[in-house]
Amino acid sequence: MKYSFWPMGPPVCRNCSRHYFSPKLLSDLLLTSPFLSFFRRAAASGSAAVLWLSLLLACLLLPQHAKAQIVDDTTKTIYGPKTTFIIREADVLREKTEGRMVDTTLTDIQQARFWAHDSTYQQDLGELGTASRQLLWAPNTQLGARLGRNVFDRYVRNSATIPYYDTRSPYAFLRYVQGTPESVFELSFSRSIKKTASVGFAYERFSANKLYTANPREGLTDHSNVLLFMRYQTEDERYHVLANLNTSRHKSVEQGGIRPLATDTLGRGDLFGNEDRRTVWLTKAANNEDRDQVHVAQTYRLLGKGLTAFHVLDLSRQLNKYTDTQLPTSNGEVLYYPEARRSITATDDRVQYRQIENTVGVLGRTETVEYRIYGRHRKGSLDTQSLIGNPGVLTRVTQPDSAIQKVPGQLFVGGTAAFRYKIFAIETAGEYRFFKEYWVRAAAKLGPLTGEIFSSSYSPTLTQQQFIGNHYLWNNNFSQTQVNQLTVRVDQTLGHQRLQASGAVVNLTNLVYYDASARPAQLSDAKQLIIVSARHRAQFGSFFSGNEATYTLGGDGAGLHIPALVANGKVYYQGDVFKKALFGQVGAEVYYQSRFRAYGYSPSTQQFYVQDNFTIRNYPVVDVFLNADIKTVAIFLKMAYVNQGLYRNGYFASPYYTSLPRRFQLGLRWQFFN
16 A cells, blocks of 8 residues: 655545555654654663653554554544543542543634643743743642642643543544744654553653844753553453653753843833843753653452542652853852852752652442542652752862751541532542641532632642752741632533633631742731632634633732733634535634732742732733634644734733744644544
8 A cells, every 4th residue: 555644744545545544654753853863862861761662662563563544445434533532540530431532622722821731820931831830829739748849830741630542543643833932742642452451652842942032043941741651451340550651851041031221111111122132131041850750540449339449659750950150240249149159150059859659548439429538658858959060061079068858758648528419519528647737628519509618738848948059048947828718609501601600718827938039938917818700601603702700809918919800811703614624713812911010030949939029011912813623633823912012012921021922823733543
């Protein structure tokens, strides 16, 4: 059989014009640029992930298993979205193992928030891959020891939430987004082994180039992630195991924000435009983060779905390294940084946290009752170092100012319970660390109304307690933070309209935050937030709209800065064209954020801190887009920030970090089901 190959078009048999895709074609793709060059570079570095990936590819692409798609005599494809199911760990731990159909919709394919792994509203430094934090209030449910370096979390896959596949044929997923100066690439492949097992891999890369530079190709951020995963279940479905190896490497060049000139006036917007002539504070600084994780979840059915034992093993390592080989100085004094404790020439600070966690418990599920009870043991170690020398020079003299902290074994117990009958439901969940911390949530639902209470008491992060670096040094002993929250929700659907609304009252005590000096501090006074949010979806014939907004009262005070209003609205027309050969959407989307004193960013500690000197003005951002779906191929064309210059010539993402100007973006999502 002869077939054409990318990039000229989808694989098509030249003899019968049938779409054809097989593991042989995937192997051809993987051996072409840029994949081959990537694997060569990684192999040269001795990466263990490449060895794993090579072994997995050898198993996936064995000739004796490489069968083409099955078609009947009418050339109708048998395999597709209805034969490809996603299974997640959360579902298996609820005894729901039938899986969910893979998503092929166009909804929000063009929205940048959904390109990363955290789709919440974020404050970042203006570009993809830069440090970010959640913009709106969200309660913390992570107890015990945790590192507290989270600014790159949104780009990292969560090993507990990755998809596993149950597919009757090989399944491949390709995603590519290109804009100026950002890009996203993702490739995943999975195949089933008989009926009871499947294996697969995924590779993704986020990258962006510098905005404040004369060279538009100069890199700013680069994130890569390699994921290997497997799933197995016995034929009687009594035993299930899900396992994955997740490794990521993230590099972010730190520029410290725009260094204003003497003639710049923020009120006139002098920092917008002429980006190639902008001066930044840092020219040789970078943050590097390495994460490696092995995650295994398994269940064994003891007495039907009413009693199942489960075990989850999680081993993780996180290394954060900050280097600056050319500190900004003037007359022998360091600029930008608060001080230089050990060297006025270069900074090399690093911290590594290792953790092993075992969770054991039982769970069960019937039509009306669902429960899970577990115990967890966690143990870890924290290694902090600040070195003197020129980073990257092998002959440097390393005089470490360091500390190694062994995290003693920590014990937790927790669980969930739910009772559902027709329109009435009660749900509870919680976790308790012995004699230290807890969180508990309870909710009652009657028809469209839900009332929920949440309470927690948790310790500060390891970074908030201890830090050793060239520019900062602290050792704190904070009290635990207490949170009490009452929420009322309504979720009502009428015809082609759906309204979801909620109101919450939050009381915070002993909040730990980073103050104006970028050091940890604790509020002695209690804080209260009132949060009102609403989401509305509607359809009027072929026109659709989606609007959501969150209003926060009390969020712009000591220790906590939240915009009063964050809103997003979208309207689009969708339908079939060309005799239903193409399904498309065309519309516009607007994001609005009210003025607030946004958090500053300290690159050497990788923390956002509360500051009171820089106010980001309110601004709207309008995008227009065109989405199209042709069978298994989805594409989008988008003009972002089309309203630039109509209201203002730009806006700030964070203090002294401007966001991107008007730009064109395009994206492709291609799914292969055979």
